[in-house]
Amino acid sequence: MIVCYCCSRSGMPAALSALEEGGMEDVIIREVPCAGSVEQWEVLRSFRQGAQGVLIVGCLLENCAHHYGSEVAARRSAVLERTVQDVGLAKGRVAMVHLAEHQASRFRQAVEEMRTAIREKEVQA
Amino acid sequence: MIIAERKPLPEVLGMLDGSNDILVLGCRSCTAICLAGGEKEAKAACEALALHSELKGRDWKVETITVERACEKEFLTPLNEFKGTVVSMACGVGAQLVQELCPEAMVVPGVNTSNMGAPEGMGIFVEKCAGCGDCIIHLTAGICPIARCAKSLLNGPCGGSQNGLCEVSKDTPCAWDQIVRSLESTGRLDLLSVNIPPKDWRPSRNGGPRRIINQEAVPGATQKDWRGER
Numbered sequence: 503m504i505v506c507y508c509c510s511r512s513g514m515p516a517a518l519s520a521l522e523e524g525g526m527e528d529v530i531i532r533e534v535p536c537a538g539s540v541e542q543w544e545v546l547r548s549f550r551q552g553a554q555g556v557l558i559v560g561c562l563l564e565n566c567a568h569h570y571g572s573e574v575a576a577r578r579s580a581v582l583e584r585t586v587q588d589v590g591l592a593k594g595r596v597a598m599v600h601l602a603e604h605q606a607s608r609f610r611q612a613v614e615e616m617r618t619a620i621r622e623k624e625v626q627a
Numbered sequence: 628m629i630i631a632e633r634k635p636l637p638e639v640l641g642m643l644d645g646s647n648d649i650l651v652l653g654c655r656s657c658t659a660i661c662l663a664g665g666e667k668e669a670k671a672a673c674e675a676l677a678l679h680s681e682l683k684g685r686d687w688k689v690e691t692i693t694v695e696r697a698c699e700k701e702f703l704t705p706l707n708e709f710k711g712t713v714v715s716m717a718c719g720v721g722a723q724l725v726q727e728l729c730p731e732a733m734v735v736p737g738v739n740t741s742n743m744g745a746p747e748g749m750g751i752f753v754e755k756c757a758g759c760g761d762c763i764i765h766l767t768a769g770i771c772p773i774a775r776c777a778k779s780l781l782n783g784p785c786g787g788s789q790n791g792l793c794e795v796s797k798d799t800p801c802a803w804d805q806i807v808r809s810l811e812s813t814g815r816l817d818l819l820s821v822n823i824p825p826k827d828w829r830p831s832r833n834g835g836p837r838r839i840i841n842q843e844a845v846p847g848a849t850q851k852d853w854r855g856e857r
Contacts, residue, residue: 541667541670541671542667542668542670542671542674543667543670543671543673543674546671546674546675546678547674549678550674550677550678550681585636585671585675586678588635588636588637588640588675588679589636589640589675589676589678589679589682590678590679590682590683591678591682
């Protein structure tokens with residue numbers, strides 16, 4: 503299961519388009535007003551609730567609807583990536599994706615990359 | 628305020644061997660402002676510890692609470708003589724008070740307490756006061772040379788001051804450069820000729836823990852009686 507925190511301005515429309523195309527049964531979408539509003543504890547709790555990976559999907563850096571929310575989210579996801587490794591998860595389980603609302607393919611690509619990261623760890627285990 | 632930073636998670640996890648009941652204690656005062664141990668950080672630490680426990684099968688019961696000010700006993704009543712392990716996200720003062728109030732608990736520091744300072748920008752916190760117990764900033768343009776000069780000089784600047792920066796680091800302004808420039812701009816350069824006698828370090832860190840007594844606030848016999856104190 504991959505939980506995607508999607509910014510309502512960019513990530514959400516892109517994710518909805520990707521969902522319409524199908525093949526996203528393992529993806530759970532959580533709409534947030536801005537990627538920068540996603541807190542560390544929320545992401546960590548998602549893992550406790552069964553997520554194998556978490557994607558934070560926000561606007562392009564130069565085009566964030568909240569000016570710098572996407573930038574904040576990118577820094578936070580870097581910290582979270584370190585934290586989840588510290589607690590015992592494999593690398594690549596938290597990722598930040600910057601995209602525009604029409605970039606459903608970018609969203610699909612990010613989900614596929616996350617699936618690969620999860621599969622690789624399962625093979626190693 | 629007190630400036631602290633989060634301890635690396637592996638270090639905290641290493642201190643929790645043998646724990647079962649874990650309480651992550653956040654503080655809404657100083658450590659919340661410096662983004663080290665407020666409610667959000669305590670919740671994140673709680674989730675991280677719980678996740679670690681689930682992944683490694685450690686069977687920890689992890690909870691979190693955040694108090695207004697962990698450095699005052701009155702605010703620590705929610706701990707209710709807790710007997711497990713407390714991961715304190717409050718400063719060292721709070722952590723010690725928790726241990727005092729919950730003698731059977733094991734207190735583990737979740738942050739490294741650093742200094743007394745102020746936010747300089749978003750996410751940047753700089754030491755401003757060394758708590759030396761003998762303040763002289765009226766002579767130094769409101770800038771503390773004890774905390775902000777790398778050598779704590781009272782007669783700076785030294786030869787290591789170059790272009791307004793301290794030789795210790797290019798990110799550290801020379802406190803004495805700042806003092807002289809500030810005095811110059813306010814027309815108070817004469818203060819530099821005030822003879823500052825050798826500093827009295829006795830009120831500083833030389834006599835063990837310091838105790839300040841405000842006689843006005845110390846309860847008298849009747850007040851003690853009313854408060855049920857002896």
